Amino acid sequence: MLERYSTAASTYAHWIDYQFLLIAVLVGFWLIVAEAVMFWLIFKFRAKDGRPTQYITGEEKQYTKWITIPHVLVILCDLVIIVPAIMVWYNIKQVMPAADETVRVIAQQWAWSFQQAGPDGVMDTADDVRTVGELHVKVNSTYHFELMSRDVVHSFAIPAFRLKQDALPGRTITGWFRPNRVGTYDIQCTQMCGLGHGLMAGRIIVETPQAHAAWLMHNSSPAVAGQQAIPALPTDASSTMAEVRR
Ligand SMILES: [Cu+2]
Numbered sequence: 539m540l541e542r543y544s545t546a547a548s549t550y551a552h553w554i555d556y557q558f559l560l561i562a563v564l565v566g567f568w569l570i571v572a573e574a575v576m577f578w579l580i581f582k583f584r585a586k587d588g589r590p591t592q593y594i595t596g597e598e599k600q601y602t603k604w605i606t607i608p609h610v611l612v613i614l615c616d617l618v619i620i621v622p623a624i625m626v627w628y629n630i631k632q633v634m635p636a637a638d639e640t641v642r643v644i645a646q647q648w649a650w651s652f653q654q655a656g657p658d659g660v661m662d663t664a665d666d667v668r669t670v671g672e673l674h675v676k677v678n679s680t681y682h683f684e685l686m687s688r689d690v691v692h693s694f695a696i697p698a699f700r701l702k703q704d705a706l707p708g709r710t711i712t713g714w715f716r717p718n719r720v721g722t723y724d725i726q727c728t729q730m731c732g733l734g735h736g737l738m739a740g741r742i743i744v745e746t747p748q749a750h751a752a753w754l755m756h757n758s759s760p761a762v763a764g765q766q767a768i769p770a771l772p773t774d775a776s777s778t779m780a781e782v783r784r
Contacts, residue, residue: 544588544697544698545721545723547718547719547723547744548715548716548717549640549641549715549716549718550626550630550700551700553626553629553630553700554630555700556622557623560618560619561757564615564619566756568611568615574655578607590743594720608612611655614689621672626756628685634712634714635680635714636680637680637681638679638680638685639655639680640654640655640661640681640682641653641673641682642654642661642683642684642686642744643673643683643686643694643705644686644688645686645688645692645694645705645732645738646688646692647731648689648731648734648735649738650670650725650738651668651669652669652670652673653666653667654665654666654667654674656758657659657751657754665758665759667754667757668759671726672740672741672743673740673742674718674743674748674753675717675744676717676750677707677717677719677720677744678716679716679717680715680719681701681714681716682712682714683712683713683715683724684711684712685703685705685710685712686711688702689707690731691705691729691731692704692729692734693705693727693729694713694725694727695715695725695727696724697724698723698724699717699723701713704729707761717742717744720743720746721743722741722742722743724740724741724742725738725739725740725742726738727739
């Protein structure tokens with residue numbers, strides 16, 4: 539239902555949407571009830587000729603129930619909101635499903651850079667693909683991200699995924715997402731990070747596995763793409779290097 543009003547492109551987007559819907563419906567219902575009662579009371583007890591003003595201290599039993607009953611109802615409604623909110627938080631931020639892929643996300647004033655494994659599927663090898671401002675991912679794959687900052691506090695946000703995570707200099711923060719809809723979506727920085735903050739936009743392109751494999755192959759270093767591994771040094775060569783070091 540909410541899909542009509544905002545695009546949801548990750549597996550946990552609807553968990554967050556339903557949490558917002560729950561809050562909106564519960565709070566909205568009580569807002570309407572409270573306003574209706576207030577206007578009814580204003581109308582019922584409006585000034586009338588010949589009717590003296592009542593002075594109500596609120597200490598009598600028949601009046602205190604007007605405070606205690608709504609108070610208990612508010613606490614019950616809080617529980618109805620807080621319990622699913624904790625479950626959503628736990629499932630998104632505390633649980634890490636096994637990764638199919640890993641991407642490194644580096645924030646800096648004022649750009650996003652990304653690093654992911656090339657066709658060999660191993661990070662930190664010569665065929666890694668590095669991009670700026672544009673992250674290509676595969677649909678229906680669970681991604682772990684390693685988020686870092688080169689300078690100040692930034693925040694990595696993909697509204698269509700309902701993903702938002704602060705990036706702190708000196709720390710690597712891990713999280714996850716699983717895109718489930720092919721398309722191009724915004725990446726934003728959502729922490730005021732300096733003069734160019736408003737320009738710090740990027741995009742994430744969710745592709746089919748075939749399109750993603752083709753993109754990886756095309757953007758990986760042509761010299762190393764297709765090589766299985768960097769060959770080990772032959773024994774005599776390493777001994778020669780050891781001799782040189784001596
Ligand atoms: Cu920023």
